[in-house]
Every structure is written in C-alpha cells, then in structure tokens.
Amino acid sequence: MYEGPVQDLIDEFGRLPGIGPKSAQRLVFHLLGVERVDIERFAHALLALEKVGFCTRCHNVAAGELCRICANPKRDPSAICVVEEARDVVALERTHEFNGLYHVLGGALSPLDGITPERLRVRELMERVTAVEPNGTYEVQEVILCTNPTVDGEATAAYLLRELQTLDRSDLAVSRIASGLPVGGDLEYADEVTLGRALAGRHSL
Amino acid sequence: MYEGPVQDLIDEFGRLPGIGPKSAQRLVFHLLGVERVDIERFAHALLALEKVGFCTRCHNVAAGELCRICANPKRDPSAICVVEEARDVVALERTHEFNGLYHVLGGALSPLDGITPERLRVRELMERVTAVEPNGTYEVQEVILCTNPTVDGEATAAYLLRELQTLDRSDLAVSRIASGLPVGGDLEYADEVTLGRALAGRHSL
Numbered sequence: 001m002y003e004g005p006v007q008d009l010i011d012e013f014g015r016l017p018g019i020g021p022k023s024a025q026r027l028v029f030h031l032l033g034v035e036r037v038d039i040e041r042f043a044h045a046l047l048a049l050e051k052v053g054f055c056t057r058c059h060n061v062a063a064g065e066l067c068r069i070c071a072n073p074k075r076d077p078s079a080i081c082v083v084e085e086a087r088d089v090v091a092l093e094r095t096h097e098f099n100g101l102y103h104v105l106g107g108a109l110s111p112l113d114g115i116t117p118e119r120l121r122v123r124e125l126m127e128r129v130t131a132v133e134p135n136g137t138y139e140v141q142e143v144i145l146c147t148n149p150t151v152d153g154e155a156t157a158a159y160l161l162r163e164l165q166t167l168d169r170s171d172l173a174v175s176r177i178a179s180g181l182p183v184g185g186d187l188e189y190a191d192e193v194t195l196g197r198a199l200a201g202r203h204s205l
Numbered sequence: 206m207y208e209g210p211v212q213d214l215i216d217e218f219g220r221l222p223g224i225g226p227k228s229a230q231r232l233v234f235h236l237l238g239v240e241r242v243d244i245e246r247f248a249h250a251l252l253a254l255e256k257v258g259f260c261t262r263c264h265n266v267a268a269g270e271l272c273r274i275c276a277n278p279k280r281d282p283s284a285i286c287v288v289e290e291a292r293d294v295v296a297l298e299r300t301h302e303f304n305g306l307y308h309v310l311g312g313a314l315s316p317l318d319g320i321t322p323e324r325l326r327v328r329e330l331m332e333r334v335t336a337v338e339p340n341g342t343y344e345v346q347e348v349i350l351c352t353n354p355t356v357d358g359e360a361t362a363a364y365l366l367r368e369l370q371t372l373d374r375s376d377l378a379v380s381r382i383a384s385g386l387p388v389g390g391d392l393e394y395a396d397e398v399t400l401g402r403a404l405a406g407r408h409s410l
Contacts, residue, residue, distance in 0.1 A: 002295060003268040005253040012247045017235050018228065025292060030222050031254055032266065039255070042217045043248040049236055050244070051240040061237065063208040087230060090207060 006032070057128075059104040059121050061086045069093075070099060075174040076100045082125060082160060084108050084153065092146065100142070103128065108152035109159055115152075117159065125160070130167055142173040149179045149197075211237070261331075264289045264309040264326050274298070274306060281305045284347040287330060288366060289313050289358065297351065305347070308333065313357035313366055320357075322364065330365070335372055347378040354384045354402075 001007055006028055013024035031039060054060065055067035062068075067074055069089070079100030083089055089102050105120040131142045145160055147153035157176055164174050180198035181190055190198070206212055211233055218229035236244060259265065260272035267273075272368055274280055274294070284305030294307050310325040334345045350365055352358035362381055369379050385403035386395055395403070 001298075003257060003273060005250070005257050005268060006266055009250040010252060012250045016232050020229065025295075026223065027221050028254075029290070029292060031251070032257060032311060036255060038220075039251055043251040045210070045214040045217045045234070046244055046248040046251070049233075050241060051212060052210050052237060061208055061211055063210060068208060085234075087234060091228075093206075149308065182296055193394075 002111045054104075059086075059106065059124070060089050074099075077139055079144065080125075080128065080140055081144045081146050083146045084148060084156070088146065088148075098144075100144075105147070105156065106149055108150070108156040110152045113189055117163075120156070122160065122163065126167065129169065129172065130163065135142060138169065138171070140172070142175070144175050144177065146177045149177075261308075264291075264311065264329070265294050265307055265309045279304075282344055284349065285330075285333065285345055286349045286351050288351045289353060289361070293351065293353075303349075305349075310352070310361065313352055313355070313361040317355045322368075325361070327365065327368065331368060331372065334369065334374065334377065343374065343376070345377070346378070349380050351382045351384065354382075 001035050002010065009028045009031070010021070010024045013019050013027050014021050016024075019027070027104050031042075051063055052061055055065075056065050057070045058067060060067040060069065062070075062072070076099050079098070080103050081092060081098055081100060082103045082105060082132055084107055085091065086104050090103065092098055092102075101135055103125050104122070105122070105125070107115050107120055108121065109117065115167050125143075129138075129143060131139055143144040143160075143164060145157040147160075148157045161176075164172060178201050179194065180201050181187065181194060187195065207215065208325050212234070214233045215226070215229045218232050219226050221229075224232070236247075256268055257266055258268075260267040260275050261270050262275045263272060265272040265274065267275075269276070281304050284303070284310050286297060286303055286305060287308045287310060289310055289312055290308050294309065297303055297307075308326070308330050310327070310330070312320050312325055314320055314322065314325065316333050330348075330378065334343075334348060336344055348365075348369060350362040352361045352365075366379055366381075369377065383406055384399065385406050386392065386399060392400065
C-alpha cells in the first residue's frame with residue numbers, strides 16, 4: 001500500500017478497463033514526475049466530460065444537442081450509415097469517403113448477452129428512414145449497414161435489412177459494407193472465411 | 206477527430222506511457238458511460254497528487270515531510286535497504302520480511318543514459334550511513350543493497366559497495382539481496398545466468 005493520495009489514484013486507474021494494478025502503479029509514478037499544470041489539464045479534461053452527451057439525431061457523442069456531423073449543413077442527409085458504436089463513426093470519417101449522416105445503434109444484437117432489438121436504437125432508425133419532409137418526399141434515400149463483419153454484426157445487419165424491407169419503402173437503397181482482404185494483406189495468411197468473402201465479393205474489371 | 210472534450214481527454218490519456226491512441230479512445234469511451242461522481246472522484250484523486258512529495262530522509266513518496274515508513278517509530282533505523290525506485294519499496298514491504306528503513310536512489314547507474322552517481326541519491330546515502338547519534342555511536346549498522354539483478358542494478362550495487370568501503374566503517378554490515386530461481390520456478394526453464402547464480406548462492410542444510 002502506498003501513501004494515501006498515491007494509492008487513491010492507483011485505485012482510480014485500476015478501475016479502468018484493461019489497466020491492472022501494475023499498469024496503474026506505473027501510470028501514477030509517471031504522473032508523480034509530471035508538471036503540476038499537466039496534471040491540472042488532465043483533471044479538467046476529465047471534468048469536461050460532463051459536457052459531452054449524445055446527439056439527439058444520430059446518437060453519436062456530441063458536445064451540444066447535435067453532433068458535429070449532424071450539425072454540418074454540408075453533409076448529405078439523404079444517406080445514413082448505420083454503425084454499432086460512436087467510435088466506428090470516427091473510423092469511417094477518417095476514410096473521407098462518406099458525406100452523409102450516421103446512426104449509432106449502441107451495439108449489436110446478441111441474444112446471449114440480452115442485447116435485443118429493443119436495447120438498440122432500431123426504432124429511432126426506422127423513424128429517421130420514414131420521416132417525411134414538408135414537400136411530402138422522404139429525406140433518407142440510402143441506408144448503408146456498417147455493423148462489424150462479426151457474427152453479432154452480421155446478424156444485426158440481417159435483422160435491420162428485414163425491418164427496413166417491412167417499411168414499404170421500395171425506393172430505399174440498402175447496402176452492406178464490403179468484406180474482403182484488408183489492403184496490404186496477404187492471401188496466404190488470410191483466414192478462409194475472409195478469403196471466401198473476398199472471392200464472393202469479386203468485381204469485374 | 207472527436208468532439209472537443211472527448212478528443213481533449215483522449216489526448217491526455219494518450220500522453221501517458223504505454224497508452225496509445227486506440228487505448229486512450231477505449232478508456233474515454235468507458236468513462237463516457239460512467240457515473241458523474243466517479244469521474245469527479247478520479248479528477249480529485251489526480252489533483253490530490255499535488256500533496257505528494259518525497260520523504261526528506263529516504264526519498265520514498267510521502268504525503269508529508271517523512272514517508273509512512275520513516276515516520277513509523279516501530280521501524281528499526283539501524284538497517285537501510287537501498288532500492289532503485291519507490292515502487293521497489295512497496296514490493297519489499299509486501300514481503301513483511303524487513304523492519305528497517307529504506308533509501309530510494311532514484312534509478313540505477315547507466316552511463317549510456319547519462320545516469321552517473323551524481324544523478325542518484327548516493328551522497329545522501331553516505332550521509333545517512335555516517336550520521337552519528339548524540340551518544341557518539343553510528344545509527345546505521347546494516348545496509349542491504351536491493352537494486353535490481355540487472356546489468357545496471359548490479360553495477361550500482363558494486364559501486365555502492367566500493368563507496369561504502371571507503372567510509373572507514375569496518376563495523377558496517379553490507380549485503381546484497383540474493384539472486385536465484387524464483388519460488389515455483391522450474392530448473393528446466395530457468396535461464397543459465399539465473400541458474401548459475403542459484404548454484405553459486407547455494408546454502409548448506
């Protein structure tokens with residue numbers, strides 16, 4: 001056991017996911033050698049997390065009512081990319097390939113973990129897709145299902161596709177993000193499922 | 206890039222040793238789902254680090270002028286265990302085998318990294334060892350060199366032994382912590398240096 005304040009901070013770091021007692025100790029000893037202003041900036045950054053909530057439209061993290069993407073008038077509101085978590089939004093934004101809006105489900109279907117469609121923001125997605133503009137047309141024209149290519153993510157995408165098909169919106173374009181070999185990957189070391197997907201998803205040249 | 210406050214906290218975590226951008230992001234997303242009071246307790250634990258300094262006697266971390274060990278009148282001031290870092294004190298305290306005091310060097314000699322004896326608290330150790338009590342006797346009777354059994358730690362122990370021998374204190378007992386097989390270890394998997402040390406350090410039964 002360390003002196004009170006040292007042990008307190010070790011305990012706090014130790015409560016974070018993936019940080020054990022040894023790592024927590026190492027971090028605190030690092031901070032013991034850091035300038036006072038740096039510690040204060042860290043503490044204030046922590047307290048500033050209070051200001052962060054979730055976007056009322058897409059459920060991405062947001063400092064205000066809308067997230068930066070939903071609040072940006074240059075984004076195309078007719079396309080919605082459906083992702084599991086807010087961090088997936090950042091991953092997709094880094095590609096600079098998509099100029100539409102997002103919809104964060106808050107996870108993937110996982111019956112064993114009790115994650116049912118009611119626990120995800122499926123109803124909110126359906127409301128967005130069926131929202132009608134003042135001129136009588138639908139705002140959303142395209143939905144890209146970008147849940148992870150895992151068992152749960154695939155099941156979620158399949159479920160959402162079925163739900164979207166029941167909406168009586170035959171004009172709606174629904175697609176699924178492609179699976180295949182990662183760029184820079186090697187056929188020899190690819191697992192057979194990924195390789196099979198890459199083959200099935202081949203495109204003519 | 207995330208919303209301002211989120212990115213700020215990711216940057217702060219990312220500045221810690223051994224925490225990359227992905228881990229920092231994971232930690233912040235964890236904290237986004239945590240109760241407000243828990244965040245505040247974390248921030249206050251960080252700010253409380255201001256109160257932590259170093260023991261004026263042994264240079265262990267201390268909330269006051271002396272660390273808890275030096276301030277404890279039940280500890281035997283005649284024995285000093287010399288360690289590299291404050292965290293080594295905690296490791297040794299967990300054994301409950303030593304009831305003396307400590308001396309934290311602040312590292313090990315490493316000429317390549319510019320860690321010379323002047324950069325460590327060697328002079329302070331010599332002052333403690335040569336300190337005379339009011340009745341004219343030396344307070345310190347035993348020094349146990351507990352630097353790590355690494356190249357740098359061994360060099361530091363050898364250096365300290367030479368320095369202690371120049372002090373004209375032939376009554377001083379100087380020892381080195383034992384190297385050998387870890388308890389629960391296996392001869393077959395021990396490296397040859399450790400095994401050689403364990404053999405050399407054999408004791409009669």
